[in-house]
Amino acid sequence: MKIIIAPDSFKGSLTSSQVCAAIKKGIRKADENIDIVSIPMADGGEGTVDALMNSLGGSKIQVWVKDPLFRRIKAQYGILEDGKTAVIEMASASGLALLSLKERNPMNTTTYGTGELIKDALDRGCRNFIIGIGGSATNDGGIGMAAALGAKFYDREKNTIELTGSGLLKLDSIDLSQLDPRVKECNFRIFCDVENPLYGIKGAAYVYGRQKGADDDMIERLDMGLRRLSEIIERDLGKSVASIPGAGAAGGLGAGLVAFLNAKLEKGIDLLMETIGFEEQIKDADLIITGEGKMDEQTKYGKTIFGIIKAAKKQGIPVVGICGSIGDGVEELYTEGLNSVFSIVNRPMPLWQSIEQTSELLTSTAENVIRLFLKASKAYPNTRGTTYLPH
Numbered sequence: 001m002k003i004i005i006a007p008d009s010f011k012g013s014l015t016s017s018q019v020c021a022a023i024k025k026g027i028r029k030a031d032e033n034i035d036i037v038s039i040p041m042a043d044g045g046e047g048t049v050d051a052l053m054n055s056l057g058g059s060k061i062q063v064w065v066k067d068p069l070f071r072r073i074k075a076q077y078g079i080l081e082d083g084k085t086a087v088i089e090m091a092s093a094s095g096l097a098l099l100s101l102k103e104r105n106p107m108n109t110t111t112y113g114t115g116e117l118i119k120d121a122l123d124r125g126c127r128n129f130i131i132g133i134g135g136s137a138t139n140d141g142g143i144g145m146a147a148a149l150g151a152k153f154y155d156r157e158k159n160t161i162e163l164t165g166s167g168l169l170k171l172d173s174i175d176l177s178q179l180d181p182r183v184k185e186c187n188f189r190i191f192c193d194v195e196n197p198l199y200g201i202k203g204a205a206y207v208y209g210r211q212k213g214a215d216d217d218m219i220e221r222l223d224m225g226l227r228r229l230s231e232i233i234e235r236d237l238g239k240s241v242a243s244i245p246g247a248g249a250a251g252g253l254g255a256g257l258v259a260f261l262n263a264k265l266e267k268g269i270d271l272l273m274e275t276i277g278f279e280e281q282i283k284d285a286d287l288i289i290t291g292e293g294k295m296d297e298q299t300k301y302g303k304t305i306f307g308i309i310k311a312a313k314k315q316g317i318p319v320v321g322i323c324g325s326i327g328d329g330v331e332e333l334y335t336e337g338l339n340s341v342f343s344i345v346n347r348p349m350p351l352w353q354s355i356e357q358t359s360e361l362l363t364s365t366a367e368n369v370i371r372l373f374l375k376a377s378k379a380y381p382n383t384r385g386t387t388y389l390p391h
Helices: 016-030 048-056 090-094 112-123 143-148 181-185 204-208 216-237 249-261 268-276 304-314 330-336 351-356 358-379
Strands: 002-005 035-038 058-066 072-080 085-089 128-132 152-154 173-175 187-192 264-267 287-290 319-323 338-343
Touching: 002 016, 016 035, 016 048, 016 358, 048 058, 048 072, 048 085, 048 128, 048 268, 058 112, 072 090, 072 112, 085 090, 085 112, 090 112, 090 128, 090 143, 090 249, 112 128, 112 143, 128 268, 143 152, 143 249, 173 216, 187 249, 187 268, 204 216, 204 249, 216 249, 249 264, 264 268, 268 304, 287 304, 287 358, 304 319, 304 330, 319 358, 330 338, 338 358, 351 358
Parallel strands: 002 035, 002 287, 085 128, 128 187, 187 264, 287 319, 319 338
Antiparallel strands: 058 072, 072 085, 152 173
């Protein structure tokens, strides 16, 4: 019997690799002879580097960069075994998790450190880039990232502006003449798991600004800044980026990557699955176990779990979801190929306790799922010789 473990991270608790390990432990408790293949997943946020390197191999690089508030920190990224492909999580240098609650203010944060990661990879010979842009603390439209690579952003007096969300309000011109020339030799593919435009009621500031620490007044000004950025990009660079799906991802970094680096925004889960050959890896599997912190109606809209469900359905492989909590609308996933979903919370407990015990709870739940699956397999044999849960 072959079982695939392919979860996303449990945000605030475990990475996708750690989730795989906990679930694997539970499967082994139920049956030590099952063939287990762990495939940690991600769609652009935490775990993207690990997910790719787990399947493709490579090495991790640590480098000093500026964090969202321009402080020096150590961040890391991956270089795949080909030595030419860098895998970067912008959150490693410019992520919300790097700031305390009191420090969160997208008027003051920058993507400069993300640009420094790109530059370091260029220095090491990389010319292919896969960049995950989930989990940002920023709303600077990517000007910080571009400035780290040599781009210049000026106000009306030809002074350089602050490379932050507030700096965009002063933006009057863009000069890419000093942009690192090696950028033209590169291919940038961007993991993007949202489709928000750059500005407006569904744009970066209005949809994501509050979780980054913005109040109502800040959100309005941040939106004005992104609108200004779009106008200057169109005038100075001849590119229209405002309405590109995903332009508003990571506080407008999606738009900035397209405008300044000619990047291509792609659905994170689709790009990951293509890159690691996911459909080939799951061939002949009897069961796929996936999961994330919460499964609900949002899971269907371009998220990691939904991509896994769709891929499994093509091959007739049953899928079980294991999650921290089950929200409204999860039943819609049953018609898409999900067989069942289980919460790891096995008794009344506060949220902090479930987060602390996520690993143990995952192991226990996985063991119970497999014991049920093994029992069901005897009653519902499949013609392939494998065993499927009944629909």
